[in-house]
Amino acid sequence: MTETIFALASGPGRAGVAVIRLSGTRTGEILDAVAGMPRPKPRLAALRAFKNDRGDVIDQGLALWFEGPASFTGEDCAEFHVHGGAAVIEALAGRLTALGARPAEAGEFTRRAFQNGKMDLTEAEGLADLIDAETEGQREQALSQMTGALRSLYEDWREQLISVLAAIEGEVDFPDEEDVPDTLSDTAGPPLAALSQALAQHLDDGRRGERVRDGFSIALIGEPNAGKSTLLNALARRDAAIVTDIPGTTRDVVEVRLVLGGFPVIIADTAGLREAADQVEVEGVKRALARAESADLRLGVVDVSRETFPDKLLETLRSNDALILNKMDQGQTLHPSDELGMTQFKLCAKSGEGLPALEGWLERLVVERLSRREAPALSRARHRQAVERALEHLNAAQRQLSRAPELAASDVHLAIRALESLTGRIDVEDVLDRVFSQFCIGK
Ligand SMILES: Nc1nc2c(ncn2[C@@H]2O[C@H](COP(=O)(O)OP(=O)(O)OP(=O)(O)O)[C@@H](O)[C@H]2O)c(=O)[nH]1
Numbered sequence: 363m364t365e366t367i368f369a370l371a372s373g374p375g376r377a378g379v380a381v382i383r384l385s386g387t388r389t390g391e392i393l394d395a396v397a398g399m400p401r402p403k404p405r406l407a408a409l410r411a412f413k414n415d416r417g418d419v420i421d422q423g424l425a426l427w428f429e430g431p432a433s434f435t436g437e438d439c440a441e442f443h444v445h446g447g448a449a450v451i452e453a454l455a456g457r458l459t460a461l462g463a464r465p466a467e468a469g470e471f472t473r474r475a476f477q478n479g480k481m482d483l484t485e486a487e488g489l490a491d492l493i494d495a496e497t498e499g500q501r502e503q504a505l506s507q508m509t510g511a512l513r514s515l516y517e518d519w520r521e522q523l524i525s526v527l528a529a530i531e532g533e534v535d536f537p538d539e540e541d542v543p544d545t546l547s548d549t550a551g552p553p554l555a556a557l558s559q560a561l562a563q564h565l566d567d568g569r570r571g572e573r574v575r576d577g578f579s580i581a582l583i584g585e586p587n588a589g590k591s592t593l594l595n596a597l598a599r600r601d602a603a604i605v606t607d608i609p610g611t612t613r614d615v616v617e618v619r620l621v622l623g624g625f626p627v628i629i630a631d632t633a634g635l636r637e638a639a640d641q642v643e644v645e646g647v648k649r650a651l652a653r654a655e656s657a658d659l660r661l662g663v664v665d666v667s668r669e670t671f672p673d674k675l676l677e678t679l680r681s682n683d684a685l686i687l688n689k690m691d692q693g694q695t696l697h698p699s700d701e702l703g704m705t706q707f708k709l710c711a712k713s714g715e716g717l718p719a720l721e722g723w724l725e726r727l728v729v730e731r732l733s734r735r736e737a738p739a740l741s742r743a744r745h746r747q748a749v750e751r752a753l754e755h756l757n758a759a760q761r762q763l764s765r766a767p768e769l770a771a772s773d774v775h776l777a778i779r780a781l782e783s784l785t786g787r788i789d790v791e792d793v794l795d796r797v798f799s800q801f802c803i804g805k
């Protein structure tokens with residue numbers, strides 16, 4: 363017996379068609395009361411008049427019946443396709459409530475699908491990501507996760523670990539009179555080593571999946587008046603940040619979201635790096651350096667009418683970053699230098715000259731770093747933490763194997779649990795709450 367829930371599954375606001383979905387034990391009888399008998403054949407749309415409690419027609423539309431368990435949630439489900447006007451939706455929602463259904467919470471349909479074994483937790487997350495996907499790269503990654511790419515990877519590891527565990531426990535329970543530890547090293551050692559290598563490789567992917575999901579982050583840094591905000595606006599094609607000839611114009615981090623090569627990118631303009639004079643400047647520089655530190659790529663912007671490259675800037679940049687020699691329209695005293703060992707671009711941010719070359723390079727770089735590989739990428743911090751936990755236990759198990767098999771067994775057991783928390787095999791209520799609350803209502 364489950365409560366019967368309903369929600370507007372299509373987007374809010376005026377539309378040609380609105381879809382209201384229903385799931386739970388009393389779905390069938392509520393469908394009959396609203397759409398009349400006979401009940402539509404499962405999965406086939408039937409044109410019906412939907413009536414209120416006085417028998418007046420609310421609207422005319424399509425009714426669908428999905429008999430559990432062959433439904434999205436695994437329970438009895440129904441859909442009403444009505445005209446997408448506010449009054450129609452409200453009247454139908456009122457009728458469903460009067461018949462004993464209640465409005466669903468965010469993610470409640472998917473949570474029921476998860477609880478009924480229709481999908482694991484990573485697939486549910488993939489579904490949420492697919493609904494949120496705004497770029498082609500995000501759509502591809504979410505779809506692959508929703509259709510089980512991560513689940514099958516993690517389930518496969520889990521099954522291998524269960525065999526390893528069986529081997530170790532067998533030795534613990536029925537020790538060979540002779541050299542137990544040696545036998546174990548031979549049997550359980552190689553698969554443990556191979557698995558821990560696989561997990562390490564999965565983690566060591568430059569956080570690709572998380573970047574695809576949350577955005578590749580680029581920080582613009584440099585001295586005051588180098589033209590960082592001008593460059594940000596040029597890249598964004600709009601006046602996102604204030605530009606003036608007063609040094610110290612930008613204080614907070616100003617973010618702009620772009621799509622490059624089908625991937626989400628967040629470009630951050632920052633305060634000019636300098637010996638700060640007052641408290642506000644000190645805080646601005648602190649934030650600039652923190653953003654530079656956490657970014658996936660730094661673009662160091664320099665005014666070419668300077669004599670030398672600023673030390674502080676060179677210190678902050680890394681070898682894969684790029685230097686932007688800006689204000690090429692002004693007297694140039696600074697020149698690109700091979701000694702810096704960094705990609706360099708000549709630019710006039712104000713007129714946009716040189717911008718296409720920079721944009722082309724950025725796009726290629728983002729595509730190269732984020733493109734899909736054969737192996738699926740973990741896409742959330744939650745996955746990373748769980749795989750890291752599993753790997754720690756695997757490494758510990760390897761160390762214990764020849765000394766204390768029973769301790770090795772308990773470590774393998776903990777590694778299995780970490781993988782199970784990842785796929786949701788073991789219910790961790792607060793994890794479930796967090797995952798499903800991120801869904802929209804109606805999914
Ligand atoms: N001639 C010329 N002027 C530029 C160019 N790029 C920026 N400027 C000017 O340089 C001044 C400073 O530009 P901003 O974009 O505000 O510089 P910023 O690096 O953001 O400066 P802060 O926020 O103060 O650190 C403004 O007057 C811009 O118009 C350029 O390529 N050529």
Ligand SMILES: [K+]
Nearest residue numbers: 587606608611
């Ligand atoms: K400025």
Ligand SMILES: [Mg+2]
Nearest residue numbers: 590591611612
């Ligand atoms: Mg600025």
